[in-house]
Amino acid sequence: xxxxxxxxxxFFFLNYVIADERLSFxxxxxxxxxxxxxxxxxRFLGPHHDGTSKESKLLKSWPEKGPKVVWxxxxxxxYAAPTIVDGRLFSFDLADGNERLExxxxxxxxxxxxxxxxxxxxxxxxxxxxxxxxxxxxxxxLIIAGVTGQIRAxxxxxxxPIWHQDLQKEYGYELxxxxxxxQPFVWKDLVMVNVGGSKNTKGxxxxxxxxxxxxxxxxxxxxxxxxxxxxxxxxxxxxxxEVLLVLAxxxxxxxxxxxxxxxxxxxxxxxxxxxxxxxxxxxNASVPVVIDESFVFLSECYGKGGTLLKxxxxxxxxxxxxxxxxxxxxxxxLVIKDHIYGFAGRNKPDVQFKCARIKDGxxxxxxxxxYQQNIQGRDLTLSFFRxxxxxxxxxxxxxxxxxxxAELKISPxxxxxxxxxxxxxxxxxxxxxxxxRGLLYICQHTKGFVDNTVPRIICYDFREVE
Numbered sequence: 001x002x003x004x005x006x007x008x009x010x011f012f013f014l015n016y017v018i019a020d021e022r023l024s025f026x027x028x029x030x031x032x033x034x035x036x037x038x039x040x041x042x043r044f045l046g047p048h049h050d051g052t053s054k055e056s057k058l059l060k061s062w063p064e065k066g067p068k069v070v071w072x073x074x075x076x077x078x079y080a081a082p083t084i085v086d087g088r089l090f091s092f093d094l095a096d097g098n099e100r101l102e103x104x105x106x107x108x109x110x111x112x113x114x115x116x117x118x119x120x121x122x123x124x125x126x127x128x129x130x131x132x133x134x135x136x137x138x139x140x141x142l143i144i145a146g147v148t149g150q151i152r153a154x155x156x157x158x159x160x161p162i163w164h165q166d167l168q169k170e171y172g173y174e175l176x177x178x179x180x181x182x183q184p185f186v187w188k189d190l191v192m193v194n195v196g197g198s199k200n201t202k203g204x205x206x207x208x209x210x211x212x213x214x215x216x217x218x219x220x221x222x223x224x225x226x227x228x229x230x231x232x233x234x235x236x237x238x239x240x241x242e243v244l245l246v247l248a249x250x251x252x253x254x255x256x257x258x259x260x261x262x263x264x265x266x267x268x269x270x271x272x273x274x275x276x277x278x279x280x281x282x283x284n285a286s287v288p289v290v291i292d293e294s295f296v297f298l299s300e301c302y303g304k305g306g307t308l309l310k311x312x313x314x315x316x317x318x319x320x321x322x323x324x325x326x327x328x329x330x331x332x333x334l335v336i337k338d339h340i341y342g343f344a345g346r347n348k349p350d351v352q353f354k355c356a357r358i359k360d361g362x363x364x365x366x367x368x369x370x371y372q373q374n375i376q377g378r379d380l381t382l383s384f385f386r387x388x389x390x391x392x393x394x395x396x397x398x399x400x401x402x403x404x405x406a407e408l409k410i411s412p413x414x415x416x417x418x419x420x421x422x423x424x425x426x427x428x429x430x431x432x433x434x435x436x437r438g439l440l441y442i443c444q445h446t447k448g449f450v451d452n453t454v455p456r457i458i459c460y461d462f463r464e465v466e
Contacts, residue, residue: 022074023109029070029439029461033057036463037393038437040085044134044183045287045432049234051332052391055435057464066405066421067460070439071109075455076100077130081431082441082457085137088112088156089441091457092144094119094130099146101135103159106436109459115159121147121179128428128445132230133183141213143191147179151193153216163216165193171206172198173228176251177283181230187244187264189213192235195221196228196250208233208246208262220267226250226257230285230330235264237293238311247298249276249284257284259298261315270315277302285330289340291358295320297335301327301346308361321361326354330430334389334396339364339412341389341396348385348401355412367415371404373422376450382422388432399442401429423458425449438463 032038036057039047046053059067076095083090089106092099098116105112121129133145142156149167154160167173167180173196182194190210197206207224211217227250234245244264249257257276262269275298276284282302289297291308296317299306305327309317326344329351333342338358344366345351352366369384384400391397396408406420426448434441440462445455 020111023071023111024073025071025108026069027461029068029107030463030465032438033464033466036438040137041083041434041436042085042137043083044081044232045332046434049236050289051334051389051432053435054393055438056393058392058395058435058438059462059464061419062421064421066423067440067462070107070459070461072456072458073104073109075457077128077455079128079130079132079428079430079445080134081434081443083135083137084434084436084441085156090135090137090142092131092133092135093455094128094147099131099144099150101142101144101154101159103156106439106459113159115154115161117150117152119146119148119150121175123178125178127178132179132181133232134431136184136186138186138213141186143184143186145180145182145184145193148175149173149180151184151191151211153191153213162214165211165216167193167195167197171195171209174198174251176228176230177281178230180228181285182228183232185233185235185244186213187235187242190219190264192233192244192264194228194231194233194246194248196226196248199225207248208244208260208267210264210267222260222262222267222269224248224260224272225252226260227252229257230283231287234287234290236290238290238296239293239313239315241315243270243315245288245290245296247275247284247286247288253280254278255280255282259288259296259309261317271311271317273309273317275304275307276300277304279303286328287332289333289335291335295358297333297340299326299328299333299342299344301329301344306344306356306361308358320359323356323361323363326356326361326363329386331386331388332432334391336391336410341410343384343387343389345386348383351383351385353384353387353415355410355415357412364412365414369400369415371417371420373404375422375425386430388430390433390435392435397433399429399433402427403429403444405433405442424451424453426453435462
């Protein structure tokens with residue numbers, strides 16, 4: 001081997017050694033229970049794009065300190081949750097001036113490969129400078145969207161780059177309040193992206209575009225004055241027809257945005273429904289929720305709140321009800337039968353867990369979700385605040401934004417906490433928990449208040465013990 005080959009080998013060797021110095025393996029997980037239903041988790045809202053999974057035979061109860069930890073991985077700055085398919089877990093973060101994509105073994109955390117590229121970004125409000133969007137896995141291709149609007153496709157097996165779209169350079173995208181946030185959506189041979197490019201002389205911009213999933217070539221574009229929001233696009237069936245839903249709305253004066261209903265094959269507009277607070281410093285971030293192929297629930301938390309749209313056979317939409325006090329900041333609410341549940345409110349003090357009846361939007365109950373926790377000898381009153389909800393096999397789990405994890409029993413009458421653990425005490429735990437083959441993955445995004453913990457992914461053994 002010549003000296004150049006030695007240098008290349010040494011570079012990759014050191015990268016792998018440093019990467020796995022961040023990994024701590026604690027316990028081997030229990031065997032997967034016989035007959036357990038498992039499912040991949042290919043994007044941040046899971047296999048059904050709504051925070052639900054059919055995973056079964058999960059822990060019925062766990063110790064006060066939480067389930068058994070299998071492994072944990074120190075990470076850089078990020079709000080991205082891991083995604084997992086067929087024995088490969090993907091983590092996306094910012095470290096040493098690079099956005100870093102890692103492929104790891106979901107049961108051991110061991111590194112398979114790493115891909116990174118330099119970025120320069122500083123959050124103007126002091127939040128994390130890393131990526132917001134989770135990796136999207138689609139068969140042999142993985143798509144990432146970085147905080148500066150870098151859309152990249154790589155090979156799932158190797159991390160080899162396939163194509164790259166720079167939304168700032170190619171479309172004039174201007175970084176929003178918190179950088180670029182929406183996750184792309186892969187549908188058939190297309191990658192749907194909320195571009196939010198700069199305006200031209202007619203006041204329009206490339207609002208949404210579809211790229212070929214294999215080459216990155218633009219296939220179609222939709223022009224609008226609305227910019228890129230933080231809400232991820234979604235292809236879903238409405239009235240038996242597959243449509244692309246984009247809750248758009250970038251940084252503009254006056255603030256503008258709302259729901260776009262597009263034909264995913266060509267970008268043709270079916271419906272355009274304004275839904276955005278009139279405050280300049282406001283965002284649309286919660287993903288639209290499709291209910292029974294006839295209704296779509298939209299929400300924001302800066303003034304307008306939530307609305308339920310009803311679609312007819314021609315994809316015309318009319319609001320059935322509006323409820324200003326049932327607006328989610330970014331979480332995706334859960335629909336269970338005829339009711340919808342979510343953590344509604346803008347900031348920590350004003351957030352409540354609420355249940356609303358779908359047919360008329362009436363709020364049936366609200367709960368501050370406060371609890372007492374002893375931390376280093378002090379009895380503190382804490383809350384779930386802007387939490388997230390995960391529905392597995394009919395069981396509902398919640399992660400509070402300061403690190404509390406619980407199983408909830410919810411109904412149109414009330415909410416009860418069945419089990420609760422303070423996994424850590426750290427702010428901004430905003431990523432939805434991930435469940436895969438009975439293992440639970442939870443992200444801590446900031447340093448711990450009462451210990452030396454740092455941002456990390458923690459893998460818990462959540463398998464039922466037979």
